[in-house]
Amino acid sequence: MSASPTPEDLAKTRFFILNLMRILGVVFVVLxxxxxxxxxxxxxxxxxILLAVGLADFFVM
Incomplete structure (x- = not known):
């Protein structure tokens, strides 16, 4: 059995995913x-389209 994730682990995961989305937004803008x-x-x-999606992704996320 695995223990349920702590709130700190959930926050770290959310932070990582948000930053990954921002980086992908920048990649879309550059492409x-x-x-x-x-x-x-x-x-x-x-x-x-990539430019618009990348800008929206970067600034909204």
Whole structure:
């Protein structure tokens, strides 16, 4: 049997997940900027979508 997680463990897990989401938001923004500036050969619409999702993810989370 495993013991139930302590409130401190739950807080650490939530903190880790929130920071991971923020980092992924920054990655989306950078990829979006690279696509929009034609550094990556993807459709420009994908770049704008990644940029918008990344900004929303970073600032909302």
């Amino acid at each position: 979006g900027l690279l696509i929009v500036s034609d550094k990556l050969a993807w459709p420009e619409l994908v770049g704008w």
